[in-house]
Amino acid sequence: MIEVKQLKKIFGTNEVLKEINVTVKPQEVVVVIGPSGSGKSTFLRCINMLETITAGHVLIEGIDITDKKTDINKVRTEVGMVFQQFNLFPHKTVIENIMLAPVKVRKVPAEKARAKGLELLRKVGLESKAEVYPDSLSGGQKQRVAIARALAMEPKIMLFDEPTSALDPEMVGEVLEVMKQLAKEGMTMVVVTHEMGFAREVGDRVLFMDGGIIVEEGEPKELFENPKEERTKSFLSKVL
Amino acid sequence: MDFRWDLIAEYAPFFLKGTLLTIGLSIVSILIGTVLGLLIGLGKMMKRKLLALPFKWYINFFRGTPLMVQILLVHFGLVPLFLGTTNAIVAAILALSLNSAAYIAEIFRAGIQSIDKGQVEAARSLGMTHVQAMRYVILPQAFKRMIPPLGNEFVVLIKDSSLAALIAAPELMYWGRAMQGQYMRAWEPYLTSAAIYLVLTLSLSFLLSRLERRLATE
Numbered sequence: 249m250i251e252v253k254q255l256k257k258i259f260g261t262n263e264v265l266k267e268i269n270v271t272v273k274p275q276e277v278v279v280v281i282g283p284s285g286s287g288k289s290t291f292l293r294c295i296n297m298l299e300t301i302t303a304g305h306v307l308i309e310g311i312d313i314t315d316k317k318t319d320i321n322k323v324r325t326e327v328g329m330v331f332q333q334f335n336l337f338p339h340k341t342v343i344e345n346i347m348l349a350p351v352k353v354r355k356v357p358a359e360k361a362r363a364k365g366l367e368l369l370r371k372v373g374l375e376s377k378a379e380v381y382p383d384s385l386s387g388g389q390k391q392r393v394a395i396a397r398a399l400a401m402e403p404k405i406m407l408f409d410e411p412t413s414a415l416d417p418e419m420v421g422e423v424l425e426v427m428k429q430l431a432k433e434g435m436t437m438v439v440v441t442h443e444m445g446f447a448r449e450v451g452d453r454v455l456f457m458d459g460g461i462i463v464e465e466g467e468p469k470e471l472f473e474n475p476k477e478e479r480t481k482s483f484l485s486k487v488l
Numbered sequence: 489m490d491f492r493w494d495l496i497a498e499y500a501p502f503f504l505k506g507t508l509l510t511i512g513l514s515i516v517s518i519l520i521g522t523v524l525g526l527l528i529g530l531g532k533m534m535k536r537k538l539l540a541l542p543f544k545w546y547i548n549f550f551r552g553t554p555l556m557v558q559i560l561l562v563h564f565g566l567v568p569l570f571l572g573t574t575n576a577i578v579a580a581i582l583a584l585s586l587n588s589a590a591y592i593a594e595i596f597r598a599g600i601q602s603i604d605k606g607q608v609e610a611a612r613s614l615g616m617t618h619v620q621a622m623r624y625v626i627l628p629q630a631f632k633r634m635i636p637p638l639g640n641e642f643v644v645l646i647k648d649s650s651l652a653a654l655i656a657a658p659e660l661m662y663w664g665r666a667m668q669g670q671y672m673r674a675w676e677p678y679l680t681s682a683a684i685y686l687v688l689t690l691s692l693s694f695l696l697s698r699l700e701r702r703l704a705t706e
Contacts, residue, residue: 298609325615335610339628339705348624349614381705394610401614 249274249436250295250405255304257290257460264290266460268304272405275434279447279468282457283483288440291457292409295438296320296327309404325353328398332410334390336382336397342369343378346397354401361400368396372426388419392426399430406430408439444487448472456480495676499667506663507684513577513659514646514688517584521645522638524585525592533597543593550590555648559583563655580652580659588645595637599630632703639696643689650685660684 250272257265264287272278280288293299295306297313297320306313308323337345346365350356356364369375372392382390391411398406408427412420424446431437431450441447447454448468455465456477464471464480472488475481496503531543550558563579571578603626611621650661664681668674 296613298613321612321615321617324613327613329610329613331606331610333604333606335604335606337607337610337625337629339632339703349611349616352620352624353615383705398614 249276249309250438251305251307252291252295253305253307255291255294255306256302257287257294257299258302264460265294265302268460268462270455270462272436272438274436276452277431277435277437277439277450278453278455279451280438280440280455280457281442281444281447281483281487282455282463286457287460288457289409292407292438292440295405295407296324296329298329321353325349325401326404328401328403328406330391330394330398330406330408330411332413334382334387334394334414336390336394338382341379341381342374342385342393345382345393346400349397350400365396365400368399369393371399371429372396373422386419387415388422391415391419391423395423395426395430405436405438408437408441410440410442412441412443442487444472444484456483458483492671492673492676495667495671495673496680499663499677499680502663502666503660503680503684506658506660507688509577509658510646510649510660510684511688513580513584513649513652513657514642516581517588517645517649518642520581520585521588521592524589526596528589528593529596529600532593533600547590547593550587551594555583555587556651556654558587559651559655562586576652576655576657579655580649580657584645584649584652587648588641591641591644592638595634595641596630598637599634600626602633603629632700635696635700635703639693642692642696646688646692647685650681 250270252268252270255265255268256263268291270278280291282288290299294301301314304314308327311318311323313320313323337348340348343362343365346368347358347361350361350364351358366375366378369378372395374389374392374396377385377389377393382393385393411427412423415423420443424443427437427439427446428450439446439451451468453465454468454471456463456471458479464475464477471480472484475484528543528546532540532547534540559579562583563574563576567574567579567582607625607629608621611625612618616624649659652659653661653665656662660681664677667677
């Protein structure tokens with residue numbers, strides 16, 4: 249589903265990603281953990297080309313997005329993304345936020361997009377907020393709307409970039425709950441997070457990144473209980 | 489000092505005619521200047537420096553030289569070049585539009601650049617093209633932030649349109665000067681003109697602050 253081959257990313261003289269090789273299978277939930285500055289967010293942002301890729305290849309369902317001939321906008325419609333800072337459109341109501349891309353990009357009729365949007369809002373428990381502006385929502389509600397907005401494009405893959413890091417502690421749970429539900433329904437997900445509990449419970453595989461490389465990867469139980477690398481051990485001892 | 493209200497009453501039809509032309513000049517110039525300003529602002533933001541350069545220099549020129557010089561250049565140089573003969577109203581509209589476009593371009597640029605990068609990223613991650621992200625996400629938000637500085641620019645433009653009197657475009661100031669010449673009075677024509685300009689600029693400010701309130705999302 250996602251194949252990342254020898255991915256390299258350099259910002260100026262700073263080599264953020266050294267050589268990343270990852271394959272994500274359909275319906276798999278891959279959780280990426282690691283200290284800040286380890287390159288995990290950059291890695292995630294390379295998967296839908298929000299960052300230009302310095303070298304290497306990223307294939308989404310067999311399509312090489314680093315190929316200049318690839319229509320990246322088309323690939324992105326299949327790859328939903330949820331951001332740490334939500335990035336809802338403040339000038340649009342909740343339902344308009346959700347309908348915008350389906351109507352403008354997928355050319356779904358407005359009525360159909362609205363019905364689908366309301367259904368998604370029901371799914372994330374915010375149907376009553378359809379007509380309000382994002383500014384009046386709490387952080388957790390905003391993030392749930394952001395998830396609904398990404399799902400409205402009916403993506404095959406969902407990327408989560410530290411979705412709970414900007415939230416007050418009591419709101420983390422409601423967002424993770426929605427993500428768990430999504431994983432259960434078989435969504436292919438790549439999640440960058442500091443929520444070790446989520447990684448352990450929901451992840452099929454955990455990648456530990458540090459210094460621009462994947463230091464260690466494995467099933468959550470294995471990686472959390474028997475880390476092989478020293479760096480993994482020292483990181484886990486600090487966060488667990 | 490006696491203030492001759494009767495002279496103002498006598499001259500009222502000319503002030504009315506002048507005011508209508510001032511409003512017309514201003515509205516047309518604001519519209520052209522805004523469209524042109526958007527294009528120039530977007531041009532200056534182009535990533536390739538060489539392509540952005542002409543837009544940068546357009547702004548440098550029109551901000552860095554007096555409007556009066558520009559009006560004279562357009563009136564006696566540019567318009568005859570294209571129309572064969574000159575036309576004061578066309579020249580006034582052209583000079584005011586070109587001039588305000590330079591300022592409006594900078595207002596657009598500041599407005600667009602003030603929008604958080606995450607907004608474009610969210611729009612692009614949903615599959616929108618750069619143009620769609622601009623049109624549906626960035627520009628509507630930027631526009632809201634641009635209303636106060638745009639309002640300033642429009643007020644300046646209304647006042648600056650008085651310079652068109654120099655090239656004998658029969659707008660408000662032209663009739664003010666004509667009245668002074670005819671009656672050899674200073675207070676009546678110029679205070680009347682000032683009052684009318686004030687009404688125009690205050691009305692505009694009022695309309696813009698209403699627009700701003702209507703676009704509020706909280």
